[in-house]
Amino acid sequence: MSKSDKNPTLWQNYRNWLATQMGVDEERKVEVYLEISQAATLRDASYWLQVVFAAGIATLGLVLNSPAVIIGAMLISPLMGPILALGLALATGDFVLLARAIANLTLSCSVAISFAVLLISTLPFKEITSEILGRTQPNTLDLGIALFSGAVGALATCRPIKGVVNSIPGAAIAVALMPPLCVVGYGIGIALSQNLTDGLQTARGGGLLFLTNLVAIAFSSLLVFLALHIDTDAVRETVKTWETNDLESRTVQDFLGSYPFLKRLRPIGGLQGRLLVGLFALLALLVPLSSAFGKLGDEVVQKQRQNFLRRTVTEVWQRDFGTLPDGQPRSSIERITVREQDRLMTLQINVFTSKLYSPLEKERYIRELAQRFDKVPQQIQFTLIEIPTASNEILAKKEEVWSSVEVKPPSFSELQGNLLQQLNLSLADLALPPQVRLLDYAMTMGKTQPMLVTIAYLSDRDISEDARSLVFRDIRNRLGIEDANVRLERIDAxxxxxxxxxxxxxxxxxxxxxxxxxxxxxxxxxxxxxxxxxxxxxxxxxxxxxxxxxxxxxxxxxxxxxxxxxxxxxxxxxxxxxxxxxxxxxxxxxxxxxxxxx
Missing domain, CATH: 3.30.1330.60 (OmpA-like domain)
Structure with a gap:
């Protein structure tokens, strides 16, 4: 028995108390240590099959944009075992286990990424999906999720429940492991076959997310293993005997013994040093993650502003313009489109109405909105599209007009002006890739041909195929015309x-x-x-x-x-x-x- 076990400190007493509360006795500690050590093996054929199958399912799920398929890959992903082995090695100072865990993780990542690249290279379509994009911009929230998930996974592993090493942690945490690796493979596949810059950028985002989760899970599991005092003297003696009989562990020990300078690395330094290394890795990750978190904050602010605008527009309309003087409903809002750029607001409202609105009523609505938004009326461009319902007043107006006045159809210039106004409203904030500036757009149509929208842009290079597909889809959605043809014309800078x-x-x-x-x-x-x-x-x-x-x-x-x-x-x-x-x-x-x- 060591001196620390004979004279336990307050910290040692707390660790022993926590282990007792979790039901982790000496026998269970030995089982956990050996189970995690065995999970870092390179000789388990079933493990490598799971890596390949999980990578294949995750890659296809990302390409198909199917969350259900990606969850299937999460359920069979086996990467949690080696990551827990990494955390346990850092907690106990076991350099043999650390070397085995790093070797397993390195080879596992290489196999998963290589298989994803192989799959991507064989697919005839390589359009980036929202599931892929969602894993290319990690932020500090992802770091926090991984920290909590790693702690839960380590606790679930230590509790005396059979099979938890590969089941409970895998189901709880694999969501943050295999899909980002496959995003790295997707990016590399795109870089090799289509666009080098876009592919490497995608691979970088997926790699940063995987590295974030790997470091965070390993660090939080390190803290859990320390708190539960996994490495008691009795446990160390048993593990030392097991490592002597294990082929992979003996190979690492022989390798360390062959080089004298490596023998000094056997303890991996003191506990404080290992904790500082983990903290330094987390702080280093905060640098790129904080930038993405700032962008996420800006997006949240913009969305909140958009919700506020829509809510206020709806509230003012329904309160002062949605009912008749006798309290009966006059109109209902079918659609609201509102955009704000600097101080200028562009607003379009589609309503079903039983009584058409006069120009004076529209002006009064603009004035009330300007007062609510602290603007002048000239800063609000308002378009009201009224869809009449079959009311007696409207029918009477139509009969009166038809009987006394010949309705003059709108001129071609008026139709052209209305069409141009709608086109400007739809494409006002069209999103284009960085370094691409919108110059002009035009729309043509024929008797037998679908609508053609031509976008002229200024750039020193062509827009990539993936970005072109996103622009085409965005324009068709904005216009509400699925079969519209879109053509991009580049003006060389x-x-x-x-x-x-x-x-x-x-x-x-x-x-x-x-x-x-x-x-x-x-x-x-x-x-x-x-x-x-x-x-x-x-x-x-x-x-x-x-x-x-x-x-x-x-x-x-x-x-x-x-x-x-x-x-x-x-x-x-x-x-x-x-x-x-x-x-x-x-x-x-x-x-x-x-x-x-x-």
Whole structure:
């Protein structure tokens, strides 16, 4: 018996009391230690089959966007065993168990990710789903969930219930293990077959979520094993005997014995050092997780603001405009669309009404809303779409109008204006990928052809296939037309380059085609601006930059009527465009770059 067991401290007494309350006696501690040690083996064929099958089910569930299928993968995921072994090794200072747990986890992750990559490479479709996106942006809440889950899993393992090592913790925590690994495999598969940048970004998000859960579960299980005093002297003696007879443990021990410097790692340092390592790992994860948590907070604030707007819009309408003077219902709201950008609000309400609203009533509604939102009426763009119901008043109005006045159908320009207004309302806040700026959109339709929506955008590269699919779906949902065709037209931000002759500021003939193309774009899209970056040869005069810029501005002004307010000259050394432009030699080269006016 050790000195600590003969003279227990207050901490030792508390640990023994807690273990007794949990029903974890000396015999159970030995069973738990040996069960967890055996779970870190590399020789169990059934374990590797479970890893492969769970990875396959999780990958297909993510691609199909099916939570039920993903839950199926959670139920058979066996990764909890090696993670608990990692936590137990850190709690007890067992370097042999630590080496075996790390080897098992490394190989398990490699197998799961490789199988997911193999599955993704064989699928004909690779569209990113909400289940995948939901696992690419972990935040501090995921860290907290993993900490609690790890503690529950460790407690469930220690309680004297048969089979809990692979059943209860697996069902409670595997949700945070296998699906993120398969998201990593999905991202790598996309990077290898379609888009390197998007694929690596997806893999990075899934890997961060898995690492967060791995570290948090291991750390919380470490605390539980410490609190239950798993590593008593009697338990250590029994485990030492088992490790002597276990082939994998003997292999690790022989490896440690072959290198003298590794013998010093046998105790893994003191308990305080191991706890500090775990805390440092958690704090390091908080850096990337806090950024995502901030974005989540912004989204929550925006959603709360949107709910407040909709609630207020509905409340004001129902209170002052939804009933007739005698208290009878006048209208019911069928749909509300409200968007707010800076101080400008765009509002559309669809109502079923038994009495049409007059312009004065609509103006009064706008004034009341402006007062509630602390705005001026001019900051609210209100559209009311009324769907009449068969009331006597409306029928009488129709009969009276039909009998006395010939109703003039709306003109084509009015129809065009209404259609454009609806299109602007639907596409006002269209979401596009980062570094992509919306220029314009147009809609065409024919007698036999479905509607075609053309979106013109400014970017230095094409939108990826996955992002294009999301944009197409978003536009169709906004318009409410499932069979609408959508076409994306990219305007290259790098408009071109002009090479002047040495010691000359006269435009070369070869520049005409480039400037004509740029002038056409500036004429076609009023929101575009042109940034000109001019360099000169080291032997040329200093003022050649200004002279060449004026030659370009004069050409655009004369031939395309483009004012100088839409052009700007920047120093090449401070230009913030593509970095490859900054590496060009000073040879009189002029770079043209398009930007969107803010």
């Amino acid at each position: 790098l408009a071109g380059e002009i090479l002047f002759e040495v010691d000359k500021s006269t435009l070369p003939t070869s520049a005409n085609s480039t400037l004509d193309r740029v002038g056409n774009l500036l004429k076609r899209y009023p929101s575009l601006r042109l940034t000109v970056s001019v360099s000169r040869h080291s032997s040329e005069k200093i003022n050649f930059e200004q002279l060449r810029y004026r030659a370009i501005a004069l050409y655009l002004q004369t031939n395309w009527q483009i004012g100088q307010d839409r052009l700007s000259l920047v120093n090449r050394a401070s230009f913030s465009g593509a970095t490859t432009w900054l590496e060009l030699p000073q040879d009189g080269r002029t770079l043209l770059h398009l930007t969107v006016k803010n």
